[in-house]
Amino acid sequence: MDQESEFLPQYEHIQQNEFSYRKHKKQKEEDIAICECKFDQNDPESACSERCLNWLTSTECTPGYCPCDIHCKNQKFQKCEYAKTLLVKTEGRGWGLIADEDIEAGQFIIEYCGEVISWKEARRRSHFYESLGLKDAYIISLNAVESIDATRKGSHARFINHSCQPNCETRKWHVMGEIRVGIFAKQDIPIGTELSYDYNFEWYGGAKVRCLCGAASCSGFLGAKSRGFQEDTYLWEDDDDRYSVEKIPLYDSAEDEPLSKLPRTSSPTSELREISEYPMSINTDNGPENYFRPAGVGDMALDPEPVDQTVAYPVKYEAAGESKNVYSQDTPQPFAPKSAVISRIRKHQIGGPRSIPRKRLKNISVGKSKQVAEKRMDAKRVAELLSLKEAKQEVLIYEDLKNDAASELANLYSEIRPAIEEHERDSQDSVATSVAEKWIEASCMKLKADFDLYSCIIKNVAYNIPKSQNQTGTDVDGDVKYLGI
Numbered sequence: 001m002d003q004e005s006e007f008l009p010q011y012e013h014i015q016q017n018e019f020s021y022r023k024h025k026k027q028k029e030e031d032i033a034i035c036e037c038k039f040d041q042n043d044p045e046s047a048c049s050e051r052c053l054n055w056l057t058s059t060e061c062t063p064g065y066c067p068c069d070i071h072c073k074n075q076k077f078q079k080c081e082y083a084k085t086l087l088v089k090t091e092g093r094g095w096g097l098i099a100d101e102d103i104e105a106g107q108f109i110i111e112y113c114g115e116v117i118s119w120k121e122a123r124r125r126s127h128f129y130e131s132l133g134l135k136d137a138y139i140i141s142l143n144a145v146e147s148i149d150a151t152r153k154g155s156h157a158r159f160i161n162h163s164c165q166p167n168c169e170t171r172k173w174h175v176m177g178e179i180r181v182g183i184f185a186k187q188d189i190p191i192g193t194e195l196s197y198d199y200n201f202e203w204y205g206g207a208k209v210r211c212l213c214g215a216a217s218c219s220g221f222l223g224a225k226s227r228g229f230q231e232d233t234y235l236w237e238d239d240d241d242r243y244s245v246e247k248i249p250l251y252d253s254a255e256d257e258p259l260s261k262l263p264r265t266s267s268p269t270s271e272l273r274e275i276s277e278y279p280m281s282i283n284t285d286n287g288p289e290n291y292f293r294p295a296g297v298g299d300m301a302l303d304p305e306p307v308d309q310t311v312a313y314p315v316k317y318e319a320a321g322e323s324k325n326v327y328s329q330d331t332p333q334p335f336a337p338k339s340a341v342i343s344r345i346r347k348h349q350i351g352g353p354r355s356i357p358r359k360r361l362k363n364i365s366v367g368k369s370k371q372v373a374e375k376r377m378d379a380k381r382v383a384e385l386l387s388l389k390e391a392k393q394e395v396l397i398y399e400d401l402k403n404d405a406a407s408e409l410a411n412l413y414s415e416i417r418p419a420i421e422e423h424e425r426d427s428q429d430s431v432a433t434s435v436a437e438k439w440i441e442a443s444c445m446k447l448k449a450d451f452d453l454y455s456c457i458i459k460n461v462a463y464n465i466p467k468s469q470n471q472t473g474t475d476v477d478g479d480v481k482y483l484g485i
């Protein structure tokens, strides 16, 4: 291990979210939920806990309003009642957090703190971090419109690594009018165990980061379950080797067969290859409601390949390593810039999980096949085949309308894609009504534009048979005049 990577990266330690782009919400009195718990001096368990109405709705009691007053046990975020944890250096996954005491299933471990920023700002920052070459991602979604960025300021929760078989999960709680994200134990966690949760990494392009969680059910890459990743990557296995193929060419609209099929390229003879072609974005999981936004992960464009080249990568796993350095939460640390770690792909597995089952690999390519099956009509070509100038113009006008509607829909889609992909259902995380309405309206417009274009073509083909042809029954130019639609 080099000397530099022994140090923690520079960041400011905070125990409360920071609000810069807006003020912290002030809870209105009428919004304060008051529970019905009654504290009995002889029974300490009577204070607000698992059976408290507020607790059951993931809402912390508001000081000054809780009937249990100072005995209330439902103010864990506010009182920073964290489990004892230690920072450790892992092998291949940077820093991680381990339990420094036995932790019970369901226990609140630590709050994921950082700067609360808008979704737009999250996007801007993620590009900025990418440009700095930051490898690790620390931006997590808070709701459909806001994110928490723990890159520059955060709690120790920012060091918890991803696992495909995690022992923790993220949960959202309502605390004094704000939503806050906590890390909770999914199961009993013995002292010394590394804490992890499923990032539900979202991948929108960029480097594909190998997942080194070591779980038997490991999906291979951070974000491998996300739609963007699945549409971009085809994974398969061959004995102990695993391969990913990127950028499979789409079917050409004029062809029934794909222009090029799956890998003609063999597994590379060179054992190593860096994977980092495009910006990458991430997504966490405890369910769909939390995820990391793009934050420069894998933005180390080390070995760029032409985008349309089909390349097979054998994938190798390394088992998560043992801790080397241990720092407690309260110990001030010497900070130094973190050196970037470059992911490599090797031909043979030498440790860690075995190959992913074939069945699941097939599923991984589902997104791609959907994309492949899409066929598009070339309206310009259709117009050329029509003989009447008016008919040509009409088709082209409708094509413009259709293209405008399609691009409006595409823009809207990128705006609300995170929410759609998370399938968020609860009111906090659902797509804002105004955006949802715009989305429905744009979808209808696109459908209508598609329909208008096709019906215009049919009308012009079916009813505007050129005079010369009408009279003689033959085609004047000898060109094709009828379209098989």
Ligand SMILES: C[S@@+](CC[C@H](N)C(=O)[O-])C[C@H]1O[C@@H](n2cnc3c(N)ncnc32)[C@H](O)[C@@H]1O
Binding pocket: 092, 093, 094, 095, 096, 135, 136, 137, 138, 158, 159, 160, 161, 162, 163, 209, 210, 211, 212, 213, 297
């Ligand atoms: C929130 S940070 C976690 C803390 C990070 N290890 C550090 O040293 O600051 C997320 C980043 O850690 C790395 N990481 C986390 N889990 C990983 C895993 N299972 N495999 C590979 N890298 C992982 C990735 O670079 C990811 O972007």
